[in-house]
Amino acid sequence: MSLNPPTTHREFSGLPGAIGITLGLPTLITFFALITNQTYSIQGINLDINAVLNQLPNSTEGWIALCFDKQCWLAYLAWFGILVALDFILPGTAAQGVELRDGSKLNYKINGPAVSSVFVAVLLARAWQVKGYFLPELQFVYDHQLELTLVTTIFSMLLAVFVYVCSFIPLTKPNGKGTHERILSVNGNTRNPIYDWFIGRELNPRIGTWDIKLFCELRPGMLLWLLINLSCVHQQYHQLGKVTDSLILVNLLQAFYIFDGVLNENGLLTMIDVTTDGFGFMLSFGDLAWVPWAYSLQSRYLSCPGNEIELGWTNLSLIVLVKVVGFYIFRSANKQKSDFRSGKLDHLKSIQTKTGSKLLIDGWWGLSQHINYFGDWLIGWSWCLPTGFQTPLTYFYVIYFGTLLLHRQIRDETKCRGKYGKDWEKYEKLVPYKIIPYIY
Structure with missing residues (x-):
């Protein structure tokens, strides 16, 4: 039996579905950024399309400037890079994944609690350091929601290209003598480059011992989601002089969910995302762009002028x-x-x-x-x-x-x-x- 049998069943209606999702979901989170900001805030069921579209550039040069904003790219690359460094540096516990098709098990370092502790400590230190509780970092995130949405989308596409290309490069055997096949996803070996790029060709892409899929599942996107929510609290506090109970509640409930996920990182090793799905655009975009910008929608809406709600x-x-x-x-x-x-x-x-x-x-x-x-x-x-x-x-x-x-x-x-x-x-x-x- 072949280690990597050809894929016979295609998820999401095959290639048409993959193309539709690849184009549709980034458009949707861009739309969210356009209707929940200080310039335009949707209220009720009314939607002024012209007012929404007027926020977008009307030239190629304008789109390039928006998609490749230097400040936003540097900020996001620093964010991603620092989290990668923490993943390597901070201590953790050793764990093994499920048995793979070749009989092997991958080793993982689980250090979610350590990363979370450093993240919270840095936030508290910054809040203590600044005067008037004004954090430029949080204001930057709030003021550049559209640009950062596009940055995370483009970055997730590039990461999907990187792991797809790497999936064709044989791995060196542990003893250093010769090479062996990478283990591909059961869903991502159709030999159609667009579909395999979308669904994920390789099951567990790694650079050395660093597992790209596990890292992306809980780190850059989940913690960015928390930062976006906090930036909304920060914005409302400095705009109104207070924070509504609805916004506080959303932040607390979602923060609990985020930290519960990061602190229970070990549970991911038996979930379908890790055991079965390949890592391609679907997971890369889902982890890095969709989670922070779609899941923070409630906070972003409540922080807009005119949408303040007191629940009681x-x-x-x-x-x-x-x-x-x-x-x-x-x-x-x-x-x-x-x-x-x-x-x-x-x-x-x-x-x-x-x-x-x-x-x-x-x-x-x-x-x-x-x-x-x-x-x-x-x-x-x-x-x-x-x-x-x-x-x-x-x-x-x-x-x-x-x-x-x-x-x-x-x-x-x-x-x-x-x-x-x-x-x-x-x-x-x-x-x-x-x-x-x-x-x-």
Whole structure:
């Protein structure tokens, strides 16, 4: 059997879908930057297209200046480079990934807690150092949202080109004698350069021991998301002399999510992004540009003049409750599955399959096949609800994320149907709901 068999199934409707996403999503986050700023702020369902488009250059030279703003490129390259350096320098714990097709396991250094500690320490030191709590760095991020959106998009494209080209270069064997094939993604070996560049040709692109995919998953984009949110708080404080409770709540809820992800970095090693998906434009853009600029939409909206919202204690409490319930379902369901796989919960009901593995049908996992997705979706609702109901724009995240979870569920179902056969049919009868108990 070949180490890298040709890809037979193409995700996202193949090449047309890959091209559509490559062009569409960068356009969408650019649109977000144009409708949530000090010049133009969408309110309600009205959208003045001319006012939005007037913010864009009307010449080739203007577009070049916007896309390749020297200050923004230097700032982002410094940001990315410093995080890479911290990844190398700071201590961490050793961990192994899942077994690969050649029987090997990759070694990882998990140092999310150390990186997070340094990041927070630097922010606090800067806040203590400056007068009037005015941080030029945060103001720079807020004032250059459009330029930085374009910079991160272009950078993610270039990084995808780099890893795609490198995927054709054989690796040197550990003993230094000869070379061997790189392990490619099961989805990215179609031999169509555009599609493979988009979906990711190589499974785990690395420079030496530095894993590019794991680094990008939780560092530059996630922490930039936090900086963008803080820049919105910074802007509102210096504009109004105070910060609204809605903006504070969004910042706190999303900061919790960000640090929870970074501090639990080890959990990524068994997730589909790391174990199955290649690293191409889809993940590169998703990690570096989409996450910070799409997920910060609520903060950016609330920081615009005229969009300030005071929730009051009752609404604050209800939204926090949605977050707590969602997080509890998400975390406890994942822990239950992990404990079951490690043999700690043998008393829970399950189906023994012909493959030798078991399908859990009890506890959280008796309620729906992907109960953790439901918890994760509730978390997303807690981020959107603080924006009120002035515009559907700020609910984009729960619509997008719900669609993404649905796609993952269908993808997983197709995989499991092929793997378990009639055992899966039996499982579906015992656990009929896909994500939301008693609804779907």
